[in-house]
Amino acid sequence: MPAVRPAAVAGTFYPSDALQLQREVGDCLAAADSAVAESAHPPKLLIVPHAGYVYSGAVAAQAYALLAPWRDRITRVVLIGPAHRCAVRALAAPEADAFDTPLGRIALEHASLARLGTPPQVVHDDWPHAFEHSLEVQLPFLQMVLDSFALVPLLVGSANPSELAQVLDRLWGGDETLIVVSSDLSHYLPYAQAQARDRATVQRILAFDGALVPEEACGALAINGALQAARSHGLQPRLLDLRNSGDTAGDRRRVVGYAAIAFEAPPS
Template sequence: MKVRKPAVAGSFYPKDPETLKSLVDKLLEKNTKEEPVGVISPHAGYVYSGKVAGKVLGLLGGKELKVLLIGPSHFVDFEGISFGDYQFFETPLGRVKVDWERIEEFLRLYRLPHALDNRPHMWEHSLEVQLPFLQRLSPNLTIVPIVYGRIDPETLAEFMEFFLEDDTHFVVSSDLSHYYPEEIARWIDEHCHRGIVEGDRESLKTCEACGKVGILASLIIAQRKKLKPKLIAYDTSASAFGDKKAVVGYGGYAFFQ
């Protein structure tokens, strides 16, 4: 049994299970009246982006939630996507089962060179920070974990569609602009909002999201499935400590039928 151990517990979020559980429950704003097909959620430390993540992820729910979890590789340069070869992803709240039945079906169709490479996952936080929220929403959570490297949005969207044939939801992990003064950051991030919600490709050229490929892939999915994107929450890191000189932007978006 291979278990992907947490890499950022104790730094991005609390390592103690009870402290983490209490914090996540405080940040989550559960609202499943209109459940989205997928969301875009930020991946910084909870003190910075936790409120935005809690609002957008709180739209998901269910005892047996199935999630296609997608994030950019921050540390390993590679081509394509990687699932790793872990049977479980672990956080202080317990283990999350990886849906190997679906992954094996996928790999019978697509022979990808780095698909089972664990290196992109070892220190990657973009998927990990989403898990405690999802664990508190669904006690029987299963995931398909994808870290992507150099890949075009159309190919990533094609891969996503394979896993979205049933009742699986997608969670695309991305922060927005990085280390601009607050006023400039909000101006840049406004282009992300417009590009996502209105499907404005020109605005997205100015959007500086680190997970932009995943965002573009989700917009392709939205167009094909006739989904309506909506901005759920937005904030910057200035809200945490008041420093407006060099902030990071965080957006939470949902895709509805």
């Protein structure tokens, strides 16, 4: 029998009922107004938030909507995000064969994980993934916008940018491979203060400033490594959306910031 990681946050971060989940994700995607860039290639890298869908789903959808023209071309997703619940020295790859969501089972691409070999920054361990939400909340969106894909999930602990960039380079691939970085921005600041901090953080991301700290983005270490890899491959960033929970479903006294950013190959 294959080893399967069951959905851990279905029913809390997003609906556990498959039909309700399809409707909620579908509504977010239908409302997205991201312009698809004139390009012969799909976006290579996305930064998307990972809060409950009521808070950040509309922002995430702005990035995922870009994938619609490429739903049959993207067949592998490298998904990285912060480890919130378990200490990880650098990067944690699961040993499971698949991840489940209410929309079905997603096979892990162990050939890609095997190609990483055993660099010191990668550990193979299911435990950090068992209850982690930062990767899981991205899966139903991916299942809705792509026809079929294999998953390469990595949780980021204390990895430095070069360690993560080295791993991403090994997984880079071509148009068949999408890299998704899961991160929220500031946490629990008053609305106006959060807006100012998040605008500054996004400007640093757009400038490839890979020295973010967790106070600016909970996935700062994942973003920093991804920025190093994106810059070395000549990608161009594009801000799609920037909001916070005070704009969506929360009060404005203590908000969490969300951004959707796409990194694309420059026009030829």
